[in-house]
Amino acid sequence: MVDVISVLSTSDLFYGLANSSLERIASHLKSVTFAPDLVICREGDVGHSMYIIVEGNVSVSSNMGWGQRELDRKGPGAVFGEMALISNDVRSATVRTLEETECLQLDSEAFDSLLDKDPIMAQRIAKIMTKRYSTLVHKTSNELLSAYRALIFALANMTESRDPETGAHLERTRHYCVLLAEFLSSHEKFRGEITPSFIDGLYQAAPLHDVGKVAISDSILFKPEELGAAEYEKMKVHTTIGASMMEKVIRQSGSELFRMAYRICLYHHEWWNGEGYPEGISGEAIPLEARIMALADVYDALLSKRVYKPAMAMREAEKRIRDGAGKQFDPIMAEIMLANIGRFEEVYLTYQDEEPA
Numbered sequence: 001m002v003d004v005i006s007v008l009s010t011s012d013l014f015y016g017l018a019n020s021s022l023e024r025i026a027s028h029l030k031s032v033t034f035a036p037d038l039v040i041c042r043e044g045d046v047g048h049s050m051y052i053i054v055e056g057n058v059s060v061s062s063n064m065g066w067g068q069r070e071l072d073r074k075g076p077g078a079v080f081g082e083m084a085l086i087s088n089d090v091r092s093a094t095v096r097t098l099e100e101t102e103c104l105q106l107d108s109e110a111f112d113s114l115l116d117k118d119p120i121m122a123q124r125i126a127k128i129m130t131k132r133y134s135t136l137v138h139k140t141s142n143e144l145l146s147a148y149r150a151l152i153f154a155l156a157n158m159t160e161s162r163d164p165e166t167g168a169h170l171e172r173t174r175h176y177c178v179l180l181a182e183f184l185s186s187h188e189k190f191r192g193e194i195t196p197s198f199i200d201g202l203y204q205a206a207p208l209h210d211v212g213k214v215a216i217s218d219s220i221l222f223k224p225e226e227l228g229a230a231e232y233e234k235m236k237v238h239t240t241i242g243a244s245m246m247e248k249v250i251r252q253s254g255s256e257l258f259r260m261a262y263r264i265c266l267y268h269h270e271w272w273n274g275e276g277y278p279e280g281i282s283g284e285a286i287p288l289e290a291r292i293m294a295l296a297d298v299y300d301a302l303l304s305k306r307v308y309k310p311a312m313a314m315r316e317a318e319k320r321i322r323d324g325a326g327k328q329f330d331p332i333m334a335e336i337m338l339a340n341i342g343r344f345e346e347v348y349l350t351y352q353d354e355e356p357a
C-alpha cells in the first residue's frame with residue numbers, strides 16, 4: 001500500500017503544504033498503473049486529470065512542427081498533466097510511459113474544489129507553479145532569443161561573401177546607428193519614438209540593410225569601376241529585393257524586428273528631398289530607422305576604400321554629411337551626428353576590416 005502522504009510531501013508540486021492540506025488532497029487521489037509505452041496525456045487533447053508519479057518514469061514530448069521532441073523525463077515525485085487543469089486549456093505536450101508506471105491520479109473537479117476550499121493551498125500552488133514556469137519560459141526565451149539574433153546576423157553576413165563593400169561595414173554601421181539613435185533619443189523631436197527597444201531592434205536589424213544584394217549579379221557587384229547608368233539601375237533593385245525577402249519572413253513570424261528590417265532595406269537610399277530611390281519619398285515620410293541607416297551607411301561608405309575609389313579623409317567625410325543635410329539627410333539627424341562626430345570616428349577606428357594576408 002502506497003504511503004500517499006509521504007509521496008505528496010516529497011512531490012515537486014505539493015511539498016511544504018500543511019498536513020491537513022495533504023490529507024485533504026490524499027482523500028481525492030486514486031492509484032493507477034500504466035503499462036509501458038502508453039500515452040497518458042496527448043498533446044492537443046482536453047485534459048481531465050493530473051498525476052503524481054509514485055514509481056516508474058515518463059517522457060514528455062512535443063510536436064515541434066518538424067518532429068516530436070522530448071522536453072523532459074519525469075520520475076517518482078514529479079507531477080504531470082497539471083497545466084491543462086490550471087489553464088483550462090488542452091494538453092501542452094504528450095506524456096508517454098517509459099516503463100510500467102504507478103501514479104496517483106487527481107481529477108479536475110477534485111483539483112478545483114481543493115483550490116476553492118483551501119486558499120492557502122491555492123496560493124502555495126500558484127507560487128510554486130509561477131516559479132516553475134517562469135524559469136522554464138525564461139530559459140526557453142533566452143535560448144530562442146540568442147539563436148534568433150545569431151541567425152539574423154548570419155543572414156546579413158551572407159552578403160559579405162558576395163559584396164566587397166561589407167566586412168566590418170556591417171559591424172560599424174550597426175554601431176553608428178545605435179550611437180546616433182542614442183543621441184537622438186534625448187532630442188525633443190525623437191524622444192517618444194526612440195525607446196530602448198527601438199534601439200535594440202535597430203542594432204539587430206541594421207546589418208540586414210543590404211541583404212538584397214545577394215540577388216545582384218557578380219559583374220555589377222564586383223565591378224572595379226564606378227557603375228554605368230544601366231548597371232546602377234540594376235543595383236538599385238537590392239532595396240526592393242531585400243524588402244521582399246523580409247516580407248516573406250514577416251508572413252511567417254510577424255515580428256516587429258523584421259518589420260523594421262523591411263523598412264531599412266526598402267528605404268535606406270531615400271533622400272530627405274525626395275531625390276532618392278526606390279520610391280522617391282521625402283522628409284518624415286521616410287521611416288525613422290531608414291533615415292538613421294542612410295546616414296550610417298553613407299558615412300561609412302565615404303570613409304572606406306573601394307576598388308573604384310580611395311578612402312576619404314575624416315574631415316572631408318564630415319563636410320559631405322554637412323553638405324547633404326536637408327538634401328540627402330534629415331537635417332536634425334545630420335546636425336546631431338556632426339555635433340558628436342568624434343564618437344562616430346571612434347567607431348570607425350574600432351571596427352576595421354582585416355587586411356588580407
Ligand code: CMP
Pocket residue numbers: 041047060071072079080081082083084085090091092093094095136
Ligand atoms: P498538461 O499540459 O496538462 O499535459 C502535458 C504535461 O506535460 C503538462 O501538463 C506538464 O505537466 C508537462 N509538460 C509540458 N511541457 C513541459 C516541459 N517543457 N517540461 C516539463 N514538463 C512539461
